[in-house]
Amino acid sequence: MEDGKIVELYWQRSQDAIAATQCKYGRLCHRIARNILHSDQEAEECVNDALMRVWNAIPPQKPQKLAAFIGAVTRNLALDKYREAARQKRGGGAVACALSELDECVASPENVEQVVDEKMLSESISRFLRTLPEQKRNMFIRRYWYLYSVEEIAGQYGMSANRVSVMLFRMRKALKAHLEKEDIAL
Amino acid sequence: MSRKTELLLRAVGGIDEDLILAAAPRPEAGGRIVWWKKGVLAACLCLLVGLGAVGVYLLRPSQTPPASDPTAEQGERAAVDIADLLPQPDEEVYTETVLYVQTLPVAGRAAEYHKVTAGGRGSDLLPESLGEPLEGAENWYRLAGHDELQYLILRTEDEYSLWEFACFVVWDEEQASEAAQAEDWGEYAWMKEADFGPYCYADALEAVYGVTGAQDIVSVTVTPDPMDNTDAGKALQRKIGTKTLDGEEDIAALYNVISGIICLGGDHWELIGFNDTNLLEGVRLTRNLSIELSDGRKIGGLKYTAVSDRFYEYGGIAYEVLDAASAAAAEQILGIER
Numbered sequence: 001m002e003d004g005k006i007v008e009l010y011w012q013r014s015q016d017a018i019a020a021t022q023c024k025y026g027r028l029c030h031r032i033a034r035n036i037l038h039s040d041q042e043a044e045e046c047v048n049d050a051l052m053r054v055w056n057a058i059p060p061q062k063p064q065k066l067a068a069f070i071g072a073v074t075r076n077l078a079l080d081k082y083r084e085a086a087r088q089k090r091g092g093g094a095v096a097c098a099l100s101e102l103d104e105c106v107a108s109p110e111n112v113e114q115v116v117d118e119k120m121l122s123e124s125i126s127r128f129l130r131t132l133p134e135q136k137r138n139m140f141i142r143r144y145w146y147l148y149s150v151e152e153i154a155g156q157y158g159m160s161a162n163r164v165s166v167m168l169f170r171m172r173k174a175l176k177a178h179l180e181k182e183d184i185a186l
Numbered sequence: 187m188s189r190k191t192e193l194l195l196r197a198v199g200g201i202d203e204d205l206i207l208a209a210a211p212r213p214e215a216g217g218r219i220v221w222w223k224k225g226v227l228a229a230c231l232c233l234l235v236g237l238g239a240v241g242v243y244l245l246r247p248s249q250t251p252p253a254s255d256p257t258a259e260q261g262e263r264a265a266v267d268i269a270d271l272l273p274q275p276d277e278e279v280y281t282e283t284v285l286y287v288q289t290l291p292v293a294g295r296a297a298e299y300h301k302v303t304a305g306g307r308g309s310d311l312l313p314e315s316l317g318e319p320l321e322g323a324e325n326w327y328r329l330a331g332h333d334e335l336q337y338l339i340l341r342t343e344d345e346y347s348l349w350e351f352a353c354f355v356v357w358d359e360e361q362a363s364e365a366a367q368a369e370d371w372g373e374y375a376w377m378k379e380a381d382f383g384p385y386c387y388a389d390a391l392e393a394v395y396g397v398t399g400a401q402d403i404v405s406v407t408v409t410p411d412p413m414d415n416t417d418a419g420k421a422l423q424r425k426i427g428t429k430t431l432d433g434e435e436d437i438a439a440l441y442n443v444i445s446g447i448i449c450l451g452g453d454h455w456e457l458i459g460f461n462d463t464n465l466l467e468g469v470r471l472t473r474n475l476s477i478e479l480s481d482g483r484k485i486g487g488l489k490y491t492a493v494s495d496r497f498y499e500y501g502g503i504a505y506e507v508l509d510a511a512s513a514a515a516a517e518q519i520l521g522i523e524r
Contacts, residue, residue, distance in 0.1 A: 028210065064203070065203040065204070065207060067207055067210070068203035068204075068206045068207050069203070071206060071210075072199055072200075072206070075199055076196075076199060079195070079196070079199075095195075098195065099191050099192065099195060102191050102194045102195055102198075103191050105191075105194055118193060118196055118197050118200060119200060121193065121194070121197035121200075122197045122198070122199075122200030122201055125197055125198055125201050126201045126202040126205060129201060129205055130205075134208075137205065137208075137209065138208065138209035141198075141201070141205060141206060141209035142209055142211060144195065144198045145198055145199065145201065145206055145209065146209070146210075146211065148211070154287070155285060155286070155287045156211055158452065158453060158501065160289060160296065160355055160357075160361075160377075161289065161374065162365055162368065162371065162374050162377055163357075163361055163364065163365065165368060165372075166364040166365060166367065166368045167364070169368065170364075
């Protein structure tokens with residue numbers, strides 16, 4: 001079923017919308033959540049929560065790209081769950097690893113006074129990503145949006161994990177320079 | 187984690203939707219095609235295992251083995267027959283559309299291993315098939331009774347899995363330069379000392395397959411490549427047919443050629459040279475080799491094409507061009523007529 005039709009079902013408050021969304025994007029969402037939570041059961045719960053969140057969000061929202069919309073909802077919910085688990089000392093794994101990598105893009109982690117608008121930051125990162133060659137751009141997004149492990153990405157591109165690590169390292173350095181150039185001090 | 191780092195991770199979550207969708211690891215998103223040989227399944231054994239979304243899961247060191255060590259009291263046992271572990275000829279097995287890859291330290295180099303689908307009975311046999319541990323790689327074992335490293339077993343807390351050697355990793359200058367600048371190698375610190383230069387196939391034959399000379403080879407089965415599956419392509423494949431080399435002279439001559447070929451690493455399809463070649467012509471000039479060893483194992487994957495006068499393997503693994511004399515010898519042995 002086309003995304004537009006599914007969104008229309010949401011607007012009609014037809015529960016078929018949820019089934020159609022799950023059918024079309026359930027696996028993608030499960031993978032996103034599992035990359036973060038490393039648990040099939042928690043990922044499944046997360047996807048269910050995401051479907052409910054989407055049900056509540058549409059209407060009034062009318063997403064143009066349903067996959068990205070529900071993907072983002074799932075990612076945020078999974079990160080929330082991850083954060084809760086980390087508080088209970090059950091965290092670790094891929095997200096902690098990705099976060100520690102992103103630390104390199106932050107000039108002064110101790111200085112938390114600076115208020116940076118998240119939306120503005122997202123737009124700046126999008127601009128940065130558009131300057132990268134397609135392969136590197138997708139690699140970056142798979143690592144820090146989809147939170148695939150370096151090793152998984154290495155396999156997806158037929159490269160060694162070390163090479164992927166080096167490429168990501170260079171992209172993080174370039175991102176830091178880009179943010180500084182745009183006067184976004186993190 | 188710092189609040190700013192978390193903010194950054196959240197901000198990445200808000201990047202433009204078209205970028206997110208374009209990077210989604212799904213088949214239509216692009217990426218390289220990986221062909222994977224399924225040794226014993228059937229004659230048409232090439233299985234496309236991944237188009238774009240070739241997910242690969244490299245097992246993490248945190249996946250600890252069970253407390254007990256099944257190898258501790260194994261004592262002297264008969265060598266495991268790999269044929270018992272692989273799917274049986276008529277067995278239907280579930281094959282994931284995922285290629286699992288692991289890089290391991292072997293003979294001073296980084297060896298790439300691919301996960302192999304074990305048969306139903308083979309899966310049951312894996313726990314009792316553990317042999318000697320692989321040096322420098324926790325939780326990896328040879329097959330019981332085997333010194334060579336063609337197949338390895340990985341033991342994790344969840345499962346035992348079977349892996350097969352694919353190639354040694356070769357880096358080009360750019361890759362080597364990038365690696366030289368890496369500071370934190372993490373669990374791959376051993377790679378700092380590894381050799382990533384081109385290598386002689388004889389090194390792989392000896393270090394991985396345990397083949398030290400032509401005497402270790404019983405026969406070589408030569409088949410046409412199924413790259414053209416049109417009616418004309420299939421007809422040509424039938425015309426070429428299967429050729430078995432089992433004479434000592436032929437085997438010695440072939441070993442003499444392949445033991446000297448230099449591997450340049452993977453993803454070198456441009457060197458292999460099929461881009462501008464009519465596929466029918468490709469079938470005519472290409473042969474696949476299956477090398478049967480004296481202990482019953484088989485080495486598959488090696489191919490020769492007179493399109494570019496070189497051997498190659500799945501994944502675009504290319505070898506240096508043969509000199510004219512070696513190419514002529516190879517083509518005569520393999521039955522390729524120009």
